Amino acid sequence: MIKVQDLRVSFDGTEVLSDVSLKIEDCEVVALIGGSGAGKSVLLKCMAGLLRPDRGKVYFNSRDITRLSRERLKKLREKFGFLFQSGALFGSMTVYDNVALPLREKTSLGEDGIRDKVLAELEQVGLRGAEEKYPSQLSGGMVKRAALARALVQAPEIMFFDEPTTGLDPLTANSIHELIDSCHKRFNFSGVIVTHAIPEIFPVVEKVAMLHEGRIRFFGTPDEIAASTDPTVSEFIRGKVAPKRWLAAQVVRHWGGQRRRQG
Secondary structure: OEEEEEEEEEEOOEEEEEEEEEEEOOOOEEEEEEOOOOOHHHHHHHHOOOOOOOEEEEEEOOEEHHHOOHHHHHHHHHHEEEEOOOOOOOOOOOHHHHHHHHHHHHOOOOHHHHHHHHHHHHHHOOOOOOOOOOHHHOOHHHHHHHHHHHHHOOOOOEEEEEOOOOOOOHHHHHHHHHHHHHHHHHHOOEEEEEOOOOOOOHHHOOEEEEEEOOEEEEEEOHHHHHOOOOHHHHHHHHHHOOOHHHHHHHHHHHHHHHHHHHO
């Protein structure tokens, strides 16, 4: 479980986050939406322990990570996986070596054990056979899949996704959303997805948090945000999707899938 309490972050005197509070339950995936410059990536980095806030607390399983020493925080982050917007693969390393890197650096596994885990994860993300390729030889979607395999290879408890479909065509973006959903079912991680893909992200998540002017303007389920009467929220959602009937269909699809998963 991740709990953010009264978080404030400023840069050069400009407040980016103001008294932000948010709670993400175990095995729950939350979409973090909002306009450009709303502070989504800043909040994500605070939750991941990559950025210390000016004020406030971030709890992971009741431990305030903002008060941990560098070494303890580094150890704790081994429970986290992070999919960066660009993928952040090392260009001089093959796909195999990129995915193997956290296992080599953070575990005592031998090369045989590492190979088994890496190839199994590449199989799961649809990249088996591409392990000897370099990032420059991959398509945008393949880069995201390789980066996801690297983030998941240690079976993290928490996953952070920073705009995972940016720069991808709609079909490829949809395949990445479906992959994230299947990985969530496989690992049961808690997750936060910073995204502009509305409402395409709705079938993947249990909750939606909307940041506006540095504060949480809305937090609830996909069908609740679709039905919101808050002018700021509804205008933002309608600005992304014109056909409301299609939005409603996505919400029904989401909750139908949730009921099947729970049943």
